[in-house]
Every structure is written in C-alpha cells, then in structure tokens.
Amino acid sequence: MKLPYKWIKEYVDVNVDPKTYAHKMTMSGSKVEGYECLGDVFSNVVMGRVEEIKQHPAADRLVVCQVNVGKEENIQICTAATNLKTGDYIPVAMHGAKLPGGISIKKTKMRGEESNGMFCSIAELGVTLNDFPNAIEDGILVFDEPTNLGEDVKPYMGLDEIIFEFEITPNRPDCLSAIGLAKETAATFGLPFKGHEPEIKETEGDINDYISVKIESDLCARYTGALVKDVKIEPSPMWMRQRLRDCGIRPINNIVDITNYVMLEYGQPMHAFDYSCITDKEIVVRTAKPGEQIETLDGNMRDLPENALVIADKVRAIGVAGVMGGANSEITENTKMIAFEAGNFNGVSVRNTSRKLGMRTEASGRFEKGLDAEKTMPAIKRALELVEMLGAGKVVGGLTDVYPNPKQQRVLPVEYDKINALIGIELSNEEIDKYLNMVECFVENGMAKIPFYRDDIERTADLAEEVARLYGYDMIPSTINAGETTQGGYTDAQKFEKNIKTLSMGLGYSEMMTLSFIGEKVFDKLHLAENDAKRIATVIMNPLGEDQKLMRTTSVHSALEIVARNYNFNAPMVKLFEIAKTYSPKLDENGKADMSVLPDEYKILTMANYGAGDFFAIKGAVEALFKALSIKNFTFEPCKDNVMYHPGRTAVIMTGDKVFGTIGQIHPVVAKEYGIDTEVYMAEIDTAVMFQLHEGEKVYKALPKFPAATRDLALLVNEDVPVIHLENAIREVGGKMLEDVKLFDVFRHEKLGEGKKSVAFSLTLRNSDHTITDEEVDKVIRKALINLEKKCGAALRS
Amino acid sequence: MKEQLTSILEKTLNDIKAAESFEALDSIRVNVLGKKGELTAILKQMGKLDPEMRPVIGALANEVRQTLETALEEAKAVMTEKATTAKLVREAIDVTMPGTAPVIGKKHPTSIVLDEICDIFTGIGFTIADGPEVELDYYNFEALNIPKGHPARDEQDTFYISDNIVLRTQTSPMQIRTMENKKPPIRILAPGRVFRSDALDATHSPVFHQIEGLVVAKGITMGDLKGTLELFAKRLYDEDTKVRFRPHHFPFTEPSAEMDVQCFKCGGKGCSLCKGEGYIEILGCGMVHPKVLEVCGIDPDEYTGFAFGMGLERLVMRKYKIDDIRLLSENDVRFLNQF
Incomplete structure (x- = not known):
C-alpha cells in the first residue's frame, strides 16, 4: 500500500522526519518497505513570471526574456522555447539549480546575452504528460493559475510529497486505507486521530423514485447505493489526480477518480454505474446464471464462473461484484446520471471469482481479505461530499441501504493476567487499558468494545498482540527456556x-x-x-x-x-x-x-x-x-x-x-x-x-586364545558360476571352525579349458578350545569340496 | 707362545681396522676365533706347556680373545651406523612434493548450515522431528487456522496433488503432527523440504528448505520466544549480533512477529543489501495461536507456546555470500568443493 505522508497528516498531526516515521510504524506493526521523496529529483527551481520577451539580437532562434522571480529586480534568461508569452507563470531553474540526470544550471552567456537561469519543460523536471496533461511536451511548462513568485515550484507540482510504501498483512484490510494507517499512526505516536464526518450540503429529489436494490445472495452482506444527476464528466482536479498517482492508481475522470479516492481513503472499494444503463431502475445482487457472460471494463468478454456474485439489473449482469464493473454500464463522456455502489461482498467468494477470471484488482484484493460492512455508509457519503466539492453533479436525496443482518459489536473481557503472562511482562490494568484505548478498543469495566473494522480481534491472544506491539516488542524482557525442561538431541x-x-x-x-x-x-x-x-x-x-x-x-x-x-x-x-x-x-x-x-x-x-x-x-x-x-x-x-x-x-x-x-x-x-x-x-x-x-547394541566377543590355520583353495569352475555361490557353498558347511573365507584370485587361461575359470579362496580356520589340528582342518576342507562339487560343479584345481 | 699370542692380537686388530665389510669382519672372526682359527689352534697346544705356565698363557689367551671380540663388535657397530647413515642418505626424498591424499567428500553448504542450526537447538533441549513432504491440506493449512478461501493461501503459491493433498508449502504442519502425538512439554525443530510454485530463478526455487520450531509447555511467554531466538542468532552468527522483533501476522500465531538481524554489511546504517532498513528479516515467529492448540487437543488455558519458521537457503546464501539460489541445486563440483 502506497500512501503519501500529507494524506496521513490530514488525519493526525504527526511531524517527524520520514526515517523516524518509517522506523516507528515498522516497529508497531505497519511495516514500511521504503519511502520516496518525490521532490528529491531537482532543487532550486522557483516560480517565475515572464515580464518581457525580445528577439535575441544575434540569434534568430533565441529570445531574451525578463523574468520576475519575486525579487526586486527581474532576471534575464535566454531561451529557444516558442510557447511563452508575457504573463506566463513558469518554472525557473535558478543559478545553482540541480535537475534530473545530474544537470546543474549556471549563469552563462548565450551569443553575447546574459542568461541567468533556465525555463523548464516537464521532461527537464522529471515528470510526464501523465502528471501534467495540459502541458506541452516539447515546450516550457506553463502553470494554469497565478502563484507566489520566487517560491519553490514543488508544492505547485505536487512534488513536495513523501510516499511511504507499507507492507500490510492480510489480517488488517482496514490498513489498506489512508484512514486506517492514520489511526495506526495516531496509536503509534500517541497522538489523537482527527476524524472527519462527510457532509452533503444540498440534495435534489428522492433516490427511491429512481432506483431500488435487492440482495438475492447471502454472499452480499450489505449494498449501499447513491445517485448523482446532472453529472459533468471531466478530469478531476490536480490534487486528486496527484493523490491517485502517488498511490499508484491511474486517474480517469472525476467520477471514477472519486470512487478510487474513497477506496484509498476509507478502504471501501466503490463503483459507479451509468444510471441510464440500468434497466428498469432495479439493481439485483445475485449469483451468476449458468453460462452467463459479461464484458468487463477492460474490454474482455468473460464467462462468469458458477456462484460468482454479480451486480445485475432486471435483465443482465452489469458488474462482477467486488472485482470489476461491466462495459455495458461504463461511465463515458456522455454520462448524465450515475449510481454509486458501496457493497460488502464475501471475501472467499470474491477471491474465488477473481482467481477463476484471472483478474486481480485493487477492489478484489481488498474484498478477499474480508471487509467491514459498517464501512459502506461513511464511504458513500464521502463520495457524495467529493462530488459536491468537485462540482461534478447534483446529489439525489437519500441512500439505498440494504443490510439484512447488521453487525453486532464484539465485546471481549480483558483478561489482564493472561495478557501479561502470555507476553511475559507485568503491566498494570490501567496501562493495558491505555494501550487498548489507543487502538479504539475502548475498555469499560474490564470489557473491551472491539471496533467494527477490527474483525481480526477475536480473543485474548489478539488483545495481547495489540498491547504487546504498542508497548513495544523490544521492551519485552528476553528469557530462556522457561517451562519444564526437555531432553534435546537426535534420535x-x-x-x-x-x-x-x-x-x-x-x-x-x-x-x-x-x-x-x-x-x-x-x-x-x-x-x-x-x-x-x-x-x-x-x-x-x-x-x-x-x-x-x-x-x-x-x-x-x-x-x-x-x-x-x-x-x-x-x-x-x-x-x-x-x-x-x-x-x-x-x-x-x-x-x-x-x-x-x-x-x-x-x-x-x-x-x-x-x-x-x-x-x-x-x-x-x-x-x-x-x-x-x-x-x-x-x-x-x-x-x-x-x-x-x-x-x-x-x-x-x-x-x-x-x-x-x-x-x-x-x-x-x-x-x-x-x-x-x-x-x-x-x-x-x-x-x-x-x-x-544395522546392529545397534554391541556386545564384546573374547579375543581368540589359540592360533588360526589358513588354507588356500584354487577351484576350477564354469565361467557363469558367480563367486558368491562358491563362497556360500564353502560357508554352508564350514561349521564353527571356519572363521573367514576370502577371495584372492580369479584366473582365466586357455589351459583351464573353454568357459572355465579358476577361483582361489583363502580360508581361515580356528578352534576356540585348542590349537586347531591338521585333521580338523582337512575335515572342513573335505566337506567344503564335496559341497562345492555338488552346488557349483567346482573341482579343486590340480 | 706368548709371542705368538701377542702377534695374533696385533695382526688381527690391524685386520679388523682394515676390514671394510661385514663379510670381512666375519671371516676375521672365523679365521682367528673360529673352531679352526689361529687362536683356537694355539689353545689346543696348551697341553704341551709347563703346568705352571698354563694358567698364565690361558689367561693371556682369554684376554686376547676378549679384546678381539670386543674389537669386532665395535667395528661392526661402527659399520652398522655407517651403513644406516648411508641408507638414510640414499632414501632422502623431496618433502615439498604434494602428498597422495585420499579424496574426502564435501558436505553441501545447505547441510552445513542446517547441521549447525540443529546442533544449536538440540543443545537447548529440542528434538528433531521429520514428516511427509506430500501433505494433507488439513495439516498444511486447515489445522493451522488457514481455512479454504483464506487470503494467506494466496501468499504461498501451492502445488496441489488433489483437493485435499498438497506439496507442503511450509514445515509448519509438523507443529500439528507433533502436538497430535505428544503431550507437552514439547520442544521440537522440524527441518525439511517445502514447495512453492515459483519458477526457478536467481532468487526463487520451487523446492527449498524450511526449519520449523515449536515449544509448548506451561508458562511459556513471548519473552521466552525472544530469548530463545536471540540466543540462536548469536550462536549462528556471533555474540555481538543484534536482532529486533517486529509485529507481523501469521494465521497460526498470535501475537506474531518477524525477527530481523542487524545488517552485516552496514551495521544498521542502511545499505543496498538491507534496502536501507539496516535490518534483514530472517524468520517469522509468534505465540502458538490458541485455536491451533485447541485443534490439537491442548488446552490453551493450561499451556502456551511459541513457534518459529525460517528459510534455510536464504541463511546459507547470506552466510557464504552466494548470489544465485540455483547454484545450490546445480551441484557443480567446482562449487561444492569450495565448502
């Protein structure tokens, strides 16, 4: 989630440098992955007004301008630009200015005429036509409105902004919004949160005359709608476009921008339909019919998955709930009346639909984490407030709000001892209450009222986390190996x-x-x-x-x-x-x-x-x-x-x-x-x-007391008899006295005969009672030879 | 006779001195002292002597014999020593030439670090647990408080075998398998292969290793979690290693944290390695979620615990400054031989 510092500051008076802010937010649980100071790309560029333009005496393509930069005397600047006229407000890179790409501006003379600075185009300031749609791409940037001469141009260009990038964990969809993060900021720095109640000053007519809403699936917990008529579609103002851009969203037009702005501010995704495209004044929230299709705003025809939740009118789907609107009800230049939607759709359902359709949007990414149904109302009111503020149309009186099962506020007992025991600290009840109050879990008589937007707080362990993170994980004393000891090791x-x-x-x-x-x-x-x-x-x-x-x-x-x-x-x-x-x-x-x-x-x-x-x-x-x-x-x-x-x-x-x-x-x-x-x-x-x-337990065997005898046997045998068979034939009849049989030679030679080989073993024999006698050895050898003959056709080589 | 003896003595002593080989010495001994030798011949004539002369001559003859025998032994000893010296000179070798060493195989760097970590934890009361790599969805997700449709499943791109069987995406299922089969106190470390559907590139591998740790007993606190993991970091790196714990979220722990170690390269000032943060994340951890304990039939009011999990390859790569994870699975012997 990208968020500009100024937006946070609208809700909380935080005034620390970005590094400190990033660190503190990270340590309280809203990890800042990085931040960007937009204005860092240039310096010493001020607002100027062109007072006079004269042809350069020695160069056809140059003009010599006198420029008011808020000082007593005008400065002279030569330029080849052709889009300037007297009275234009323009950015002036002064002597010593640094521009993107490592360019420094110095006083100079151009064909003999002094030039004490440079006028800047959008490219020279590192911005694009997307940021300044009215600028001329290859000319000097001319500001639309008069400004204070000599001041830094960055605030006028929206470049005095610091943008933080937060890593928001899936349990905190409330923090995917300016208000959510401002509340976290307030809790982190112990500052008050300055809430804002949206106000609509003027309305005309009654919404009920224009539209009705019906929810036919329990995958939609709430659907709040509003209407605006006499809509004038145009670009939204610079400040709003800038905010959207800072958050990584492309501005489109005033109405669409309002829906996105509210989503970023409140965390509640919104959608705007062209009212004229809603058949029979009725919106139905239902699951898709078998084989139903819709063309989405991105221009793709899509087969709606089974059980996908859709927004429909009497006859057709006009949007995939929580994912994307339909092309058939898109806001266009000709749109005259719009219907705003702030819905609450089931997270798992939105997630499945968006996966099946292969489209993840800002909206679906928020819905799938499970949003707070209480949010739709303030969000839609804010959207209407912005409509009025931007002069984008006339708000129709009233709202349609279908909310079959209003949420009950969760109340949890604060188990102070358990919280301390789980964390390993000893805070007083008052301190614990203080931390819980900071995250709007207001405690009264040992009971904490959990705010609607914190569905993730379900039990004591969750309260303990709130206390621990605000107390500071780094403050928790480290201990080792408490609890019953265990014997470690390998099996x-x-x-x-x-x-x-x-x-x-x-x-x-x-x-x-x-x-x-x-x-x-x-x-x-x-x-x-x-x-x-x-x-x-x-x-x-x-x-x-x-x-x-x-x-x-x-x-x-x-x-x-x-x-x-x-x-x-x-x-x-x-x-x-x-x-x-x-x-x-x-x-x-x-x-x-x-x-x-x-x-x-x-x-x-x-x-x-x-x-x-x-x-x-x-x-x-x-x-x-x-x-x-x-x-x-x-x-x-x-x-x-x-x-x-x-x-x-x-x-x-x-x-x-x-x-x-x-x-x-x-x-x-x-x-x-x-x-x-x-x-x-x-x-x-x-x-x-x-x-x-493998033999695990070993038992010692007594070392031999009497010497062993060895006897070598060279055997003549067919080539295809495996050596192991010979060895086995010897061992089988070797008895207790045969201690070892070792192969020591395999020999082939024509003298031995076709298909024959000589295999020589060395036998070790021992008697554990006395020194083994020749007779005993001979007896074993005789038996071995008989068995070798019988099993392997082997004969003693003569 | 006396003169004869004296002359034999003198002559023989000279002969011994002049002798150049063991054979020469031997023939001297035979010629003089042997059965048919000169001295023996003289002694045989003793009978002809006057009786009073016999002891005198006898004594003299013995003296001559002894002198000669001693001289022979000494000459032999000198000759032996000379021969030995000569042999050693002949046998001299160039000791600066390389030895003929048997080849000893190398341990894979991943194993080196894994063994080190297992040793650290077995030293503080942990046993090592092992389990299936193809795992039931129940153990990999459900029992870990990640029901179907939970967004956390998106973060772990899962390989599915069937609707209820996955390639484990984490070693955390070993928490459940352990708690189902063992009563607290529990202290286990479960290292093993895990799988995520990330294509193989310099920083991702669809197959890698995680190490899971779990402690469940009466009275376990977050302080114990911190202390244990701090000790681990100090043992794995060094005594001066600084760590920090940051709040985070895992479905199966509450409260949850991530542990970062201070950047080795910049010492916390912020650099390219730590992306300016001064710290590098090395593991996720937290107090075992009461729901997880309940699922395993352990009463969360009686027992508490902590769990942690870390990716092994990242630790290995950091330790040896390896910049491409593929090197670990390519097993080029020129790579393996470096460890």
Missing part, C-alpha cells in the same frame, strides 16, 4: 543418517541436493517400459511445466542430470551422494495411483560417480559403508532386468527376499541420453532398511 535414526553422510564423505563422495520434480519424458529417457511401476507417480495438478509435473519415483534421473552437468564442464572425476526422498503413490484396486491418500515417501541414499574406478570401486564403497554402520544380513545378487542399468554389471542389494537397493553401471545407452560418454556408476539404497538392518 537413533537421525544419528544413523548423519553417520551415513559422514562416512560417504569419508569415502570421497560429496553431498548434492537435487530438486524433487521430474517430467513424464524422464521415464522414456531412462528407457523404462510402458508398464514399469516407476511410471506411476504422484501428479501435481498445477505444475510449473511439463518437465516438473511429477514427484520423482526414482532418484536416478536427478543424479544423472547432476553428473551430466559436471561431465559437460569436463570434471575429470565426480563422486556425489544425496539422501533425499522419492515418492510412490499408493495404488487403488485397479493398480492406478490413488491421489486421495498420501504417497509413500522413501528416503534414498543415492551415490553416483564416474572416473572413479569400476563396479567394484562403488561396491567396495557401499560394502565399507555397510561395515562401518554394522549393517548385517544383506546379499548382492546379479540383476539383469533393470533397464536403467548395465545388464551385466548390476546387482540388487537384498535382505532375505526383499530388495532394498540397486548398484551398478548405468546402461551406456541411458548415460548417452544424458550426454555422458563414460561409465557412470550408481547405487540407490533405502536408508530406512539400512537402519533396520
């Missing part, structure tokens, strides 16, 4: 997650943070089949774009995008990780996403690298991570059917028969889709399962 799961991050970094992976959205095209890019479950995603109804329409069901895309970005910047090696969520909708009985319930969210650890080794490098990292986190009971199994991954270089990580992770090389074709021409490795692991599988 085991949170600590576990922190450990994953720390360890991942220790393994050389840097943390990334990616966005959560993907588009449908991503699934094609990842080569997912049409029926892949990952394609079933949570869909955003109002996405920013097609590529941000879905909540990701996999972290692979986000990670690949980041990898690709770094690859494009020629990073030689990239190791990144993230713990972030993927989202999977719950499915209905047809296997479709059920958007009526929350999706499942999985916190996934994603690790991605390139240029940092092969499959076994990332697998080693994951194994090291699992070991450090004491994760037990998991296996890696070959995985050939995940289309995002290389069919021969990918494993799933399982516990029992549940898959909780995938690790492998991204399919080269998929990598290529992202523009990556190198081997990318990735791991995606569900951290919740990791947490379940």
Whole structure:
C-alpha cells in the first residue's frame, strides 16, 4: 500500500522526519518497505513570471526574456522555447539549480546575452504528460493559475510529497486505507486521530423514485447505493489526480477518480454505474446464471464462473461484484446520471471469482481479505461530499441501504493476567487499558468494545498482540527456556543418517541436493517400459511445466542430470551422494495411483560417480559403508532386468527376499541420453532398511586364545558360476571352525579349458578350545569340496 | 707362545681396522676365533706347556680373545651406523612434493548450515522431528487456522496433488503432527523440504528448505520466544549480533512477529543489501495461536507456546555470500568443493 505522508497528516498531526516515521510504524506493526521523496529529483527551481520577451539580437532562434522571480529586480534568461508569452507563470531553474540526470544550471552567456537561469519543460523536471496533461511536451511548462513568485515550484507540482510504501498483512484490510494507517499512526505516536464526518450540503429529489436494490445472495452482506444527476464528466482536479498517482492508481475522470479516492481513503472499494444503463431502475445482487457472460471494463468478454456474485439489473449482469464493473454500464463522456455502489461482498467468494477470471484488482484484493460492512455508509457519503466539492453533479436525496443482518459489536473481557503472562511482562490494568484505548478498543469495566473494522480481534491472544506491539516488542524482557525442561538431541535414526553422510564423505563422495520434480519424458529417457511401476507417480495438478509435473519415483534421473552437468564442464572425476526422498503413490484396486491418500515417501541414499574406478570401486564403497554402520544380513545378487542399468554389471542389494537397493553401471545407452560418454556408476539404497538392518547394541566377543590355520583353495569352475555361490557353498558347511573365507584370485587361461575359470579362496580356520589340528582342518576342507562339487560343479584345481 | 699370542692380537686388530665389510669382519672372526682359527689352534697346544705356565698363557689367551671380540663388535657397530647413515642418505626424498591424499567428500553448504542450526537447538533441549513432504491440506493449512478461501493461501503459491493433498508449502504442519502425538512439554525443530510454485530463478526455487520450531509447555511467554531466538542468532552468527522483533501476522500465531538481524554489511546504517532498513528479516515467529492448540487437543488455558519458521537457503546464501539460489541445486563440483 502506497500512501503519501500529507494524506496521513490530514488525519493526525504527526511531524517527524520520514526515517523516524518509517522506523516507528515498522516497529508497531505497519511495516514500511521504503519511502520516496518525490521532490528529491531537482532543487532550486522557483516560480517565475515572464515580464518581457525580445528577439535575441544575434540569434534568430533565441529570445531574451525578463523574468520576475519575486525579487526586486527581474532576471534575464535566454531561451529557444516558442510557447511563452508575457504573463506566463513558469518554472525557473535558478543559478545553482540541480535537475534530473545530474544537470546543474549556471549563469552563462548565450551569443553575447546574459542568461541567468533556465525555463523548464516537464521532461527537464522529471515528470510526464501523465502528471501534467495540459502541458506541452516539447515546450516550457506553463502553470494554469497565478502563484507566489520566487517560491519553490514543488508544492505547485505536487512534488513536495513523501510516499511511504507499507507492507500490510492480510489480517488488517482496514490498513489498506489512508484512514486506517492514520489511526495506526495516531496509536503509534500517541497522538489523537482527527476524524472527519462527510457532509452533503444540498440534495435534489428522492433516490427511491429512481432506483431500488435487492440482495438475492447471502454472499452480499450489505449494498449501499447513491445517485448523482446532472453529472459533468471531466478530469478531476490536480490534487486528486496527484493523490491517485502517488498511490499508484491511474486517474480517469472525476467520477471514477472519486470512487478510487474513497477506496484509498476509507478502504471501501466503490463503483459507479451509468444510471441510464440500468434497466428498469432495479439493481439485483445475485449469483451468476449458468453460462452467463459479461464484458468487463477492460474490454474482455468473460464467462462468469458458477456462484460468482454479480451486480445485475432486471435483465443482465452489469458488474462482477467486488472485482470489476461491466462495459455495458461504463461511465463515458456522455454520462448524465450515475449510481454509486458501496457493497460488502464475501471475501472467499470474491477471491474465488477473481482467481477463476484471472483478474486481480485493487477492489478484489481488498474484498478477499474480508471487509467491514459498517464501512459502506461513511464511504458513500464521502463520495457524495467529493462530488459536491468537485462540482461534478447534483446529489439525489437519500441512500439505498440494504443490510439484512447488521453487525453486532464484539465485546471481549480483558483478561489482564493472561495478557501479561502470555507476553511475559507485568503491566498494570490501567496501562493495558491505555494501550487498548489507543487502538479504539475502548475498555469499560474490564470489557473491551472491539471496533467494527477490527474483525481480526477475536480473543485474548489478539488483545495481547495489540498491547504487546504498542508497548513495544523490544521492551519485552528476553528469557530462556522457561517451562519444564526437555531432553534435546537426535534420535537413533537421525544419528544413523548423519553417520551415513559422514562416512560417504569419508569415502570421497560429496553431498548434492537435487530438486524433487521430474517430467513424464524422464521415464522414456531412462528407457523404462510402458508398464514399469516407476511410471506411476504422484501428479501435481498445477505444475510449473511439463518437465516438473511429477514427484520423482526414482532418484536416478536427478543424479544423472547432476553428473551430466559436471561431465559437460569436463570434471575429470565426480563422486556425489544425496539422501533425499522419492515418492510412490499408493495404488487403488485397479493398480492406478490413488491421489486421495498420501504417497509413500522413501528416503534414498543415492551415490553416483564416474572416473572413479569400476563396479567394484562403488561396491567396495557401499560394502565399507555397510561395515562401518554394522549393517548385517544383506546379499548382492546379479540383476539383469533393470533397464536403467548395465545388464551385466548390476546387482540388487537384498535382505532375505526383499530388495532394498540397486548398484551398478548405468546402461551406456541411458548415460548417452544424458550426454555422458563414460561409465557412470550408481547405487540407490533405502536408508530406512539400512537402519533396520544395522546392529545397534554391541556386545564384546573374547579375543581368540589359540592360533588360526589358513588354507588356500584354487577351484576350477564354469565361467557363469558367480563367486558368491562358491563362497556360500564353502560357508554352508564350514561349521564353527571356519572363521573367514576370502577371495584372492580369479584366473582365466586357455589351459583351464573353454568357459572355465579358476577361483582361489583363502580360508581361515580356528578352534576356540585348542590349537586347531591338521585333521580338523582337512575335515572342513573335505566337506567344503564335496559341497562345492555338488552346488557349483567346482573341482579343486590340480 | 706368548709371542705368538701377542702377534695374533696385533695382526688381527690391524685386520679388523682394515676390514671394510661385514663379510670381512666375519671371516676375521672365523679365521682367528673360529673352531679352526689361529687362536683356537694355539689353545689346543696348551697341553704341551709347563703346568705352571698354563694358567698364565690361558689367561693371556682369554684376554686376547676378549679384546678381539670386543674389537669386532665395535667395528661392526661402527659399520652398522655407517651403513644406516648411508641408507638414510640414499632414501632422502623431496618433502615439498604434494602428498597422495585420499579424496574426502564435501558436505553441501545447505547441510552445513542446517547441521549447525540443529546442533544449536538440540543443545537447548529440542528434538528433531521429520514428516511427509506430500501433505494433507488439513495439516498444511486447515489445522493451522488457514481455512479454504483464506487470503494467506494466496501468499504461498501451492502445488496441489488433489483437493485435499498438497506439496507442503511450509514445515509448519509438523507443529500439528507433533502436538497430535505428544503431550507437552514439547520442544521440537522440524527441518525439511517445502514447495512453492515459483519458477526457478536467481532468487526463487520451487523446492527449498524450511526449519520449523515449536515449544509448548506451561508458562511459556513471548519473552521466552525472544530469548530463545536471540540466543540462536548469536550462536549462528556471533555474540555481538543484534536482532529486533517486529509485529507481523501469521494465521497460526498470535501475537506474531518477524525477527530481523542487524545488517552485516552496514551495521544498521542502511545499505543496498538491507534496502536501507539496516535490518534483514530472517524468520517469522509468534505465540502458538490458541485455536491451533485447541485443534490439537491442548488446552490453551493450561499451556502456551511459541513457534518459529525460517528459510534455510536464504541463511546459507547470506552466510557464504552466494548470489544465485540455483547454484545450490546445480551441484557443480567446482562449487561444492569450495565448502
């Protein structure tokens, strides 16, 4: 909300510099986002009158003027301007004047004639034709009315104004007005508010002879109307246009400007209809009919949404209530009689209508916050007062005021102790009363009468806020940790997650943070089949774009995008990780996403690298991570059917028969889709399962008392037998004495035969009772060999 | 015999002195002191001596043996030392060459600041709470005193999944989820991802992080709110940090405030960074609205509380003077490696 300082000063005698004003208002709750001193753009430009104009003796295009600038002697100024005549009142930039654009004016000589200043055009003063519609664009600005010579021109140009920009919170629509902010100013500075009662001096006729009003929807709490006849449409006076401009509203004509002026002053949006366009002298406030259309003032034909509140006459809608008037009843140059409207329309309804129509106006922005129905009457009276003041027409006697359920004033008990306790201060009852009275919550016998315009004050907490902000938030003593103490800290799961991050970094992976959205095209890019479950995603109804329409069901895309970005910047090696969520909708009985319930969210650890080794490098990292986190009971199994991954270089990580992770090389074709021409490795692991599988409590095991024996086994086996199967075959029959099985060599050679490989394990055996004997070792080895033969077709290599 | 012994002693001592290797010393030892050595040969002839001479010669022979053994040991020791020195000289390296360091990953700057904030609050009795990012409209709005049609909904451009499901626009739903499941005293901090339909540009991201705080107990005052958040600001920045609390409005707190910190750049005088205000807003806060307590089944006459919420990315950007929020989600390793 932009508001000029002078308008506030009309209602309260505040007299501090703008910086102090801004600070104090901010600290009492009306945040000033900034202020602008309009006149700062130039200095030392005074009012002058042209007394004499003579041709320059040495230049055809110049004239020499004698100018009265309120001093004993006239000054001489040369100019090339052609629109001047003797007696014109004009702005004179004196010697030493500063103009917009860093121009300074100095005494000079023009072709031998002294020139002691400069006449200014509107452009030279940094204003436009919009501000001075009567000025000549490329000539000197000539003032319409005589003024005091020698005075600063700024007041005459409306440029001695300071405009504050307030941030008004949605609970205070009353502050979207000069009066509202003036009341806040009065409360903030402890000054009286000087109210103004609008007066209409003369009326003619009776409104009831001209119009009737009917409300057919409870979305309209009140409709107040007035009529003005013998209207003369013309521009409004300079002061009014200036005020509108200062507040960011374009002046149009006297009637429309009055409605806007009153809206800015009282916070009550108004509208003016051309009376001649109201069919059958009747205004009906109703909801739109199915399929009903209206052309709004901006010239657009619009389909009225269902339940939109409209202002209509007998036959058609003539305005969208609280949003915009209709073109069919617009004020034009030929308008002779007008109907003013000050209505009170339901905020939620106006908000929905304006959203559906895609039009937010000054009026709708105010209505949707919920306005005070008591406001319509003073606002419409003010509008009529201004009509008289501007001589814009003759006011018809009386008002139409339909107000089916007049508001009841809210009265709240002042709970002094509670207010003090909530804020943490100890004010006396009198002090609390004083602060409440300052915001017109007048207290009598411990009961506060809440002003109509403060619908936001509903209970003690609201009264406490009024007291606290006027007392000063900065005055409240700071205390710490009152109330019962609590034990703070992280849960085991949170600590576990922190450990994953720390360890991942220790393994050389840097943390990334990616966005959560993907588009449908991503699934094609990842080569997912049409029926892949990952394609079933949570869909955003109002996405920013097609590529941000879905909540990701996999972290692979986000990670690949980041990898690709770094690859494009020629990073030689990239190791990144993230713990972030993927989202999977719950499915209905047809296997479709059920958007009526929350999706499942999985916190996934994603690790991605390139240029940092092969499959076994990332697998080693994951194994090291699992070991450090004491994760037990998991296996890696070959995985050939995940289309995002290389069919021969990918494993799933399982516990029992549940898959909780995938690790492998991204399919080269998929990598290529992202523009990556190198081997990318990735791991995606569900951290919740990791947490379940980790061994929390540790119990010490006695260190071995007797030495261990080691035995190496080189096994000849078919190429397609996974090493893990061999290892499992050994472990299955190893018994208590088999302490460890370690792969130490895989060897292929033509001597071994086609499709064969040699796999060598080192076995560690120990007996906890005594030094293990050769016989005991041999027995275990024999059993292992039998099982290897049986399960894997493996034989001891001779 | 005596002469023989003396001459062996002298000759051998000279040989030892002249020896240049461990092998030479060893052969001297074998040749003189070994089973077939010269000294041993002499001793073997002892039997032929006069009985009274035997002890004299015996003693002399022992003395010679001991002297030689000592000389051999000393010579060995000297040689060992020389060899060691020579080896060390040979092994010398250029220690100014770079080390072969293992790569250690970096923490994302957003995480660094988040962890710092979590540590500050866990240190003063807060626990960390976590909840869904796709959230019911009820938790994100309704229960927070933002009914349908409330203008505050306009301020938070919301992504909708369905009429009753949204991407949470704030971490505040964690207030409700916590109060529904936990009896006071409550002190929680709930960091997490939030979503608003702002297109990605230098200052906006549709996905960012907020940190929500909630305290509910008997006798909590606005003074406690101020004290706690002042302490937080001092810990996050430094002891001299100045903050101010300004009245504001949030539907789920009453009274409400915004906390500003004095501008780091100008120290409060007003500059381009703080847009001339001297202060920069960092968080919103207030006393938990009695309606919100009631919705969660907590009696506002018995308990009071305060809540606060802040945007993490803005704190991160300010701390590291990052001028483009996109850097945080682009994850360029040249960027990440700087932290």
